[in-house]
Amino acid sequence: MLSLKIIAENPDVIIDRLKVKNFDASAIVERLAGLDSERRQLQAHLDTSQSAFNKLSKQIGTYYQQGKKAEAEEARDRSAGLKEEIKRLSPELADIEARVKELLLQLPNLPHESVPQGKLPEDNLLVRQGGEMPELQPGALPHWELARKYDIIDFELGSKITGAGFPVYKGKAAKLQRSLINLFLDSAARAGYTEIIPPIAVNEASAFGTGQLPDKEGQMYYINEDNLYLIPTAEVPLTNIYRDEILSYKDLPRRLTAYTPCFRREAGSYGKDVRGLNRLHQFDKVEIVEIQHPDRSYETLENMTSYVEGLVKLLGLPYRILLLCGGDMSFHAAKTYDFEVFSAAQQKWLEVSSVSNFESFQSNRMMLRYRDEDGKNIRPAHTLNGSALALPRIMAALLENNQSPEAIHIPPALVPYTGFEAISL
RNA sequence: GGAGAAAUGGCAGAGUGGUCGAAUGCGGCGGUCUUGAAAACCGUUGUUCCGUUACCGGAACCGGGGGUUCGAAUCCCUCUUUCUCCGCCA
Incomplete structure (x- = not known):
């Protein structure tokens, strides 16, 4: 399996080198690039939501300890939206990651530069x-x-x-x-x-x-x-x-x-x-x-x-x-x-x-x-x-x-x- | 195959609902001391992903997966593995 990072950084080199193996990687590489940026974006979004949610949870705990029941319940209601979002986005991210892996698995290893071109x-x-x-x-x-x-x-x-x-x-x-x-x-x-x-x-x-x-x-x-x-x-x-x-x-x-x-x-x-x-x-x-x-x-x-x-x-x-x-x-x-x-x-x-x-x-x-x-x-x-x-x-x-x-x-x-x-x- | 116990950082081992990525010890790394080493003392020490990439900030991970909860290393379900005893056996 090639690393996603290397593919994202040198797509043309990958495509070129795999020609030696008579493998046309252009479509896969292109799809990987798209999925990768989608993945990064989603990850960033999800992390932010998760972070906000974690803060709220802690806040709720503090409220309960201080006996501020009303505030706690109010904060809990506010966290519900975030929770739902996290619940919705997490499988989406997992899905993209699975698709990335599936594509990565389709790419053969890069031949070393000393490997001769050939079919038979x-x-x-x-x-x-x-x-x-x-x-x-x-x-x-x-x-x-x-x-x-x-x-x-x-x-x-x-x-x-x-x-x-x-x-x-x-x-x-x-x-x-x-x-x-x-x-x-x-x-x-x-x-x-x-x-x-x-x-x-x-x-x-x-x-x-x-x-x-x-x-x-x-x-x-x-x-x-x-x-x-x-x-x-x-x-x-x-x-x-x-x-x-x-x-x-x-x-x-x-x-x-x-x-x-x-x-x-x-x-x-x-x-x-x-x-x-x-x-x-x-x-x-x-x-x-x-x-x-x-x-x-x-x-x-x-x-x-x-x-x-x-x-x-x-x-x-x-x-x-x-x-x-x-x-x-x-x-x-x-x-x-x-x-x-x-x-x-x-x-x-x-x-x-x-x-x-x-x-x-x-x-x-x-x-x-x-x-x-x-x-x-x-x-x-x-x-x-x-x-x-x-x-x-x-x-x-x-x-x-x-x-x-x-x-x-x-x-x-x-x-x-x-x-x-x-x-x- | 049957019965029971357990699984936490490189290792040992604490932690039974919130400030726990996690005490403590050992090990590793850096430093002080030393002619050098050891000892002692001080500091530091997980991985992956995201953002920045100088520094740093965020997320996830306590055997795997799922659930309860505002919140799980901690409670529940399930799978796997290890150990003990019994049975069988090269």
């Missing part, structure tokens, strides 16, 4: 590429066939127990999955992130805070009876730790990491892109989150990106980093780097991480602020997060890229965790 994934900017492209032997199998061949991931069994998109990992794949999680968590801890085990169901306020609500409720599994949402990412509980908080500038940055299962309904996405592990309803992910001072958030974005790059390198996967164009970015992000690894048997780039700076977009929603060094100014902090990493597609690429006709080889960095060097028959 093809307009994303290749930032870096690394790792060696594996040369697979003829007859190399996609991961879903490797999964069947070595009996390590069972999609049909998941279907039986739950439904499509809920695979069952068995034996060495289960161990490999857990090894990846441990490797990622240990690395994050070494890099200075504090490990958290958060709830994986969240309430409405939390889902609103990070931007899943409203509008994206279709993405989340909802527990109707308790009004809770299963998290689509650990970003939600982690960032909401600081909801309604005022941190000291000394507390910044706050750096957190968590492993959680993630749940996504992904309604309406079917087809061959979703085979195997490529797109699931439940998957594992290690997330990193950082709450940072606005002056340093872009430095942090680069650092987080380098950190994630280190993980992909550690696993020996061919990867590329993309700077997303305005049109491909999420509604909430100001700047996003996507990580893709190459899954050799599918001959496909798979997105395994998305690292974003949200600036104050989430902070404004959840009142996450910090008190600056001068001790006086309270401002929204910047929030950032990134996958480090999402497991299934990493698993897919590892299985495919490291296969030989008789085995799948485990990258050396993982062997201390798995305790085995290969998956074979």
